Structure formats: structure tokens, C-alpha cells
Amino acid sequence: MIIRKGQARSNTRDEPGFGIMETINFSDSGGIKQYGAQLQTLQPGAKSSTRHWHEQEDEFLFVVSGSVTVVENDGPHVLQPGDVACWPAGQPNAHRVLNESDQPCSYLIVGTRVTRDVCHYPDIGETLYTEGDAWRLEDSTGHVLRSGRSK
């Protein structure tokens, strides 16, 4: 199934503290279920998420355009088109993606669709547990901050 540039459904988030991020979800548009494959575009100053790592999900990032700042445990790295980041499941290298340039930047991000996962946010001391559709976010004491079901 071919999906032409600009043809897939896109979603734009504009959130205080995180800025403007457009996501084009190719895998949902194309019927792929075993992993997510999305093109994300960050406007200048935007951030993808809080720094995190997954116990069960392999994540992969490929820079398509612009300058992409990837923050890992050892600090920030500015990536250019063709550069890549790999975050294998279970390696506690917490990461996030920022745009510190004055132009939009885009990257392809792939992540396995696992049925059970634990995602750690070390900077804020929170942990997200996912089991099937159910999820719950706990603070560092194990207190449940929020919970729900996806979709």
C-alpha cells in the first residue's frame, strides 16, 4: 500500500511546556500493527516528551530534515539528516527529542507495539505501566497518579 507524502492523517499537538509537534502516523494509515512508524515534526523550541526509557520497547529514530537535538543520559547531541538514534528495550538510557534550532525539524520514529511495558521517567520520578489497553502512572512512592485505557 502506497502512502504519498502529505496523504496520511496528521495530528498536531500544542501543549504548554512541550510546544508544537505534528505527527504523521504511517503505521496506522497503512495497517501496520507490530510497530508504530511515525514522522514527527517539531517546531522551534518544541520537545517530544519527558525524558524516558522503556523496559520492553525497542525505539529507533532517523533524522529526515533539520537539526534534531537528542538528549540522552550523557547530555544533548545535535543530529543532522541521516543520523540515527537506537534505544534498545531494557537499556536505561533515558532520552527525549528537542528542536533547539530556528527551523522546523523532522524525524522518523519507530517503536514496537508491545502488550506489556514499563516506561521510566527518571527526571520526574514517575513510572508508566502498560498492560494491554490499560495503563497507570505512578509516582516514586508507588502512588497511582492517573490511570485509564488507551483508545
Next chain:
Amino acid sequence: MIIRKGQARSNTRDEPGFGIMETINFSDSGGIKQYGAQLQTLQPGAKSSTRHWHEQEDEFLFVVSGSVTVVENDGPHVLQPGDVACWPAGQPNAHRVLNESDQPCSYLIVGTRVTRDVCHYPDIGETLYTEGDAWRLEDSTGHVLRSGRSK
């Protein structure tokens, strides 16, 4: 883990009938095991493979540079940078990738690392069975043409 452009190990195939294809295996370089993520570059006239589809493996292609011809059941489609192809597991849409232009073309290709799969090659009537490391290729009568273990 950051992998700079040109830093990952690349492998170049030059095979009669298929031409010159360079593969950069990011997932192997970055320790990702749940799916393969590779950048493939076809020289003019080169072909990725025989037309095929997988029963168990989701495949995803994102064009990075040049003009990429994707052949599916309904014929050829010329894709440009930013265009995508999705081949969900179990959908019998046999596909392959060619370079019919006079310049190199590159695309990112992602495929789930499944432990058991059946891959169909309808144009040549062959079927590849994979179970763990073991594989066998059968013709249309079920005769085993070749078999072995990967790695």
C-alpha cells in the same frame, strides 16, 4: 545510542540480475532486536529482491532520496522522498523495489524480527519457511530447493 551518518557498518551486494545495493544495518549497529531498520541504496538498474510477501512480518518503507520504483500486485509506482509503502503481515500484496532512474536512490526499510514466517514469491512459485534460525526454500510442488540456518 547515537549513530552518525556513515558511521554504521554497511554491506554492498553486487549480484547478477539484481545489481548493486548498499545496506546500512542500523538496528544491528544499535542493538535493536525486535525489528530490523536498514537504509538501502540502489544504484541505477538495481533491484532489492524478487517480488514477495510475508505471512507474519510487517514491512515499512520510507523514501529518503531519489526516485524509488515500488512494484506491487497492481504494478509499478514511482515514489519520491517522503513517500511511504506499508506491507502489513498476511496481506498477499507481493512487492519489490527497483531503481529505474539514472541516479542512486535510498530508502529506509523496517521489518519485524519474527521467529516464524512464511514468505511467498508468486512470480517464481517458491516459498521460504523460517522457524527460528532454520530456513528452507520450497518450489510450488513442496520440493525443498535449499535449506540452512541463518548466522
